[in-house]
Amino acid sequence: MPGLTLVPTQVAVATGADFSNDTWWIVAIKAVGVVVFLLTSVLIAIWFERKVVARMQIRPGPNVHGPFGLLQSLADAMKLLLKEDINVKAADKVLYLLAPMISVFASLLIFAVIPLGPEVSIFGVLTPLQLTDFPVSVLYILAAASFGVYGIVLGGWASGSTYPLLGGVRSTAQVISYELAMGLSLVSVFILAGSMSTSQIVASQDQIWWFLPLLPAFVIYFISMVGEVNRLPFDLPEAEGELVSGFMTEYSSMKFAWFFLAEYINMLNVSAIATTLFFGGWRAPFGLHLINDGMFNEGWWPLLWFLAKLWTFMFLFVWIRGTLLRFRYDQFMKFGWKILIPAALAWIVMVAAVQSVRQFTDIDLQTLLIALGVVAVVGIGLSFLIPEKKAPPATGSEPDEFDAFAGGYPVPPLPGQTLPPSPRRRARMAQETEQRTATAVLTAEADASTTDQPSDGEEEEPRG
Amino acid sequence: MSASVVALGSLPAAPVLASLAETGRTSTGEEVLFWFIAPVMVLAALGLLFARKTVHAAMSVVLVMVCLAILYVAQEAPFLGVVQVIVYTGAVMMLFLFVLMLVGVDSSDSLVETIAGQRWIGALLGLGLAGVLSGVVLTAADMTPVGLEAANADTNAVGVARIIFGDYVFALEVVGILLITAALGALVLTHRQRLSRRMGQKERADARVSAGSVLTPLPAPGVYARSNAMDVPALGPDGRPLDSSIPRVLRVRGQERAVSEVAAFQGPDAPHLTEADEGTGDPDATGSTPPERSITGEEPIR
Numbered sequence: 001m002p003g004l005t006l007v008p009t010q011v012a013v014a015t016g017a018d019f020s021n022d023t024w025w026i027v028a029i030k031a032v033g034v035v036v037f038l039l040t041s042v043l044i045a046i047w048f049e050r051k052v053v054a055r056m057q058i059r060p061g062p063n064v065h066g067p068f069g070l071l072q073s074l075a076d077a078m079k080l081l082l083k084e085d086i087n088v089k090a091a092d093k094v095l096y097l098l099a100p101m102i103s104v105f106a107s108l109l110i111f112a113v114i115p116l117g118p119e120v121s122i123f124g125v126l127t128p129l130q131l132t133d134f135p136v137s138v139l140y141i142l143a144a145a146s147f148g149v150y151g152i153v154l155g156g157w158a159s160g161s162t163y164p165l166l167g168g169v170r171s172t173a174q175v176i177s178y179e180l181a182m183g184l185s186l187v188s189v190f191i192l193a194g195s196m197s198t199s200q201i202v203a204s205q206d207q208i209w210w211f212l213p214l215l216p217a218f219v220i221y222f223i224s225m226v227g228e229v230n231r232l233p234f235d236l237p238e239a240e241g242e243l244v245s246g247f248m249t250e251y252s253s254m255k256f257a258w259f260f261l262a263e264y265i266n267m268l269n270v271s272a273i274a275t276t277l278f279f280g281g282w283r284a285p286f287g288l289h290l291i292n293d294g295m296f297n298e299g300w301w302p303l304l305w306f307l308a309k310l311w312t313f314m315f316l317f318v319w320i321r322g323t324l325l326r327f328r329y330d331q332f333m334k335f336g337w338k339i340l341i342p343a344a345l346a347w348i349v350m351v352a353a354v355q356s357v358r359q360f361t362d363i364d365l366q367t368l369l370i371a372l373g374v375v376a377v378v379g380i381g382l383s384f385l386i387p388e389k390k391a392p393p394a395t396g397s398e399p400d401e402f403d404a405f406a407g408g409y410p411v412p413p414l415p416g417q418t419l420p421p422s423p424r425r426r427a428r429m430a431q432e433t434e435q436r437t438a439t440a441v442l443t444a445e446a447d448a449s450t451t452d453q454p455s456d457g458e459e460e461e462p463r464g
Numbered sequence: 465m466s467a468s469v470v471a472l473g474s475l476p477a478a479p480v481l482a483s484l485a486e487t488g489r490t491s492t493g494e495e496v497l498f499w500f501i502a503p504v505m506v507l508a509a510l511g512l513l514f515a516r517k518t519v520h521a522a523m524s525v526v527l528v529m530v531c532l533a534i535l536y537v538a539q540e541a542p543f544l545g546v547v548q549v550i551v552y553t554g555a556v557m558m559l560f561l562f563v564l565m566l567v568g569v570d571s572s573d574s575l576v577e578t579i580a581g582q583r584w585i586g587a588l589l590g591l592g593l594a595g596v597l598s599g600v601v602l603t604a605a606d607m608t609p610v611g612l613e614a615a616n617a618d619t620n621a622v623g624v625a626r627i628i629f630g631d632y633v634f635a636l637e638v639v640g641i642l643l644i645t646a647a648l649g650a651l652v653l654t655h656r657q658r659l660s661r662r663m664g665q666k667e668r669a670d671a672r673v674s675a676g677s678v679l680t681p682l683p684a685p686g687v688y689a690r691s692n693a694m695d696v697p698a699l700g701p702d703g704r705p706l707d708s709s710i711p712r713v714l715r716v717r718g719q720e721r722a723v724s725e726v727a728a729f730q731g732p733d734a735p736h737l738t739e740a741d742e743g744t745g746d747p748d749a750t751g752s753t754p755p756e757r758s759i760t761g762e763e764p765i766r
Contacts, residue, residue, distance in 0.1 A: 095523065135619035139546040143533075146554025150526065153561055157519055165565060172562040176555065183550075196621055415660045 017115065017128035017199035026122060030131045034111045042264040046073040048311075049318045056322040080257040088250045090160030099158060100251065100258035103151030107265040109144040113137035114272045115199045117282045117302040129282075129303065133199045138190070141198075141273060142183055145228060149175045151262065152230070152237055156247035167246025170329070171237035174227060177336035178234075182224035184344035188217040188351040189277050202281030211278035216347045218278045220340055225270040227336075229263060231317055233324040236332060271313035275306060282306040497538055505531045518564050522557060529553045540612055543621045683709040691726040695719055 047062065047070055054061025062069030088096070117129030134140070149171060156168020190196050192214065193204040201210075211218040227234035238246035248259045275281060282302030283289065289297045296305075327335070354372065357363060363371075402417040404410060413419050421429065504527065511524035529552050536545030577583070615623045628636055663671075673679065683706050686698035695714050697705035710720045 092517070092519075095519070134542055135621050136543050136546050139543070139550060143546045143549035143554065146550055146558070147530070149554075149558070153558070153565075154519075154523070157561075157565060169562065169565045172558050172565070175558055176562070179554065195619075197619075 015200070015203060016195070016197045017130055017133050018119075019128065019132065021125050021127050023125065026125055026127050027131070029122065030127075031112075034131055035108065038108065038111060038265050038268060039261075041268055042261055043073045043077065045264050045267065045314060046076070048314065049321070052315065052318045053322045056319070077257065080260075081254060083253040085253040085255070088159060088161065091250065092158040092160060095154045095158035096250075097255070099151045099155035100255045100262070101151075102154065103148055103262035104258050104265070106144050106148030106151065107262040107269060110141050110269040111272065113140060113198050114269075114276055115202050115281055116306050117300065118298060120300055128199065129300075130199060133197050136196050137198045138186060138196045138201070138273075138277070141269075142179070142186075145266075145269070146175065146179055148262065148266065151259070152247050155251065155259065156237070159247070159250035161250050163243040163245075164247050164249050167237040167239070167243050167249070170239075170243075171230070171247060173333070174230075174234070174236060174336075177333060178224045178227040178340070181220055181336060181340035181344050182228060184341065184348060185217045185220040185224065186277060187348050188214050191348075191351050191355050198276050198281075201277055202283065205280040205283060209278065209280040209283070214278070214351070216343065217351075218274075220344050220347070221274060221278065223340060225274060226317070226320060229266045229270055229317075231267070232321045233327050234332065235326060236329060239326060241326070267314060267317055268310065271310050271317070272306075274313055275309040279309050285309075494538055498535070501531045501534060519561065522560050522564060525560075526553050526557050529557070540616060541620060543624050685709050685711075686723065688723070688726045691721075693721075695721050696723060696726055699723065 050072070051061040051069070062072035065071040065075050087093070112131040113133055115128065115130040115133070119126050120129050121127075152171045153168045153175075156164040156166075156171065159165070189201060189210050192210060193201045195201060195204065230237050236246075237243075238248065243249070248256055251259060282297075282305055284296040284302065284305050285308075288305075295301070354368065357368060358365065402413050402420065508524040508527040508531070512521050512528070515521040515524060529548060533545040533548040533553075536542075536548060579585075617623070683698050683700075685692075685694045686696045686705075686709065688696060694711055696710075697707060697720065698709040700706045705723050707715065714720050
């Protein structure tokens, strides 16, 4: 099909960041800057989370070390570094040590492609406030995220212990189901922005931030991003109430600190991705860009907007943690596979259909939106006409008589039905009763010797 | 270390690499990258063959895949490189690990050879593969790359999309149908018909309440000055030992200890500790034994 063109004709592809001015020392400054930013943000995030959760639970939270308890996380970090480093004997040494490193390594990769701002001047060199960018940088983010999960999975496996293994297994299942929904929800952004590069996606949001036209995709991304970083209500891999600490049960001291660091950096990562892809990245909010010829969208100002949006998402994380309970595992799986993924797929089809109508026909956007609105209203109206699903009739408590040849074939008994004893067994049972009456004394002794066997009824009791 | 990690991410975008794939001559940067990664890949590939634990073998494959992805990116195919990591490292190998973990940590393969002459067949196929590979390497040694710049003109991803959804769209659809058929087949093969109605959470809870069994967790074993082991019963609010606080297994084996063995205070003032808890009827009933004298006048007494 050579006639088919893939470059959107009506949707202009925004130009991305230009890195041609970068020298090696600019790259070095930006790289170090990103790492320093992440590490300090983690310290602040820990304090922030404890403080906000505390306010939600009407208590003061950390308030002893430093002003407002700001130095508390620093003290905690020092404590973790100085604690005894315990290596589990049953652990698989190499992978046990490697797992936390993989987690941190992968979490540090993602911020390399996040645009923190537009072009700024660093020591006289005009350069984008972004370490690097390439045409597939959002896919690179997904790749780094999926690689980071190996830290959790291997940590769980290599600990050589039951609870971590369960945490690791849960984590693999979680990744396989929730990364699909996450990736699918991002596809509609790619379709509208016409690019997979982060700087171009930000540039494409100069008219409207994508969370408005793509609200369903944003909702799906938001849910799966909470799942991605193993936070409540999706913290099944570590689930304190069920698995002690899940995959990090056997980790202590520095190795535990690395997992902890990776978890908080990952929170910052997914918040930054949500900001970049759905909330206009570094663009000024509330029409501030109209003031003074777009002064607030140039220079160093955008860094402020970016950070404000980033920390709004961090606040949402904490809010959710303070509000929601953990999912049950089967509900969690059902939610991922039966709701999130089908919804994401249906949404992609709809966005692609609308986009192709815009691209290959002459219908203008206004007519299209009106037509879509009519379709939506009619669809909602029709949905009221569908009769509600009736509750399945309660099965009778009396099970049917067992018919061994139902439908002409030999069949096993259904649940609730009992297999009648075979003729041969009936004959043997009759014999046995005869014998039993003859040797009543012996059987009584045998009964006495079996009394230390537990009865079935006792097994039902839950143990605390 | 962390700084170099992030700096590594900037390599693919560096303009230095853009020119070298075009001329067919490798620059110093690409050579260094290759000679750093190639030995790692070879070692990891050997690790797949010689690792004793299956998880180690799987991790060797992951390492090879990640290195391969870096090489793809260095050769101006960033889309392929990134998708390699997402699909193979992130999804396929993760599924492998999932299965390995479910199978068990210490399980080992059966080494019994079931196919007659499989060593000879394997050796033959291996030789054939080696021949093909060396042929490819020998012919590829002296080639000049053509058209990379044209292919990547509208970024690599768009170039790949044009080919897949333009020239090969039919093959793509066929592969898609094949994969969906396979997935449906797996669903059909593993499908089980539900024979009875599914019990919801509410129904289970109702059934448990109406059955009259214990709804709360049983009391935990006692903690005393000289013992916090599981074989010593806790004391109820009336100060008498609770049989149900000892795990059932210990009770069945007769391995529980009396409170009097561990209690710090033993004297004539604490006769109830030495008394055997004869209980009132069912020894597995929960709650404390009813008190001997009434305190509020409402509770049952013995």
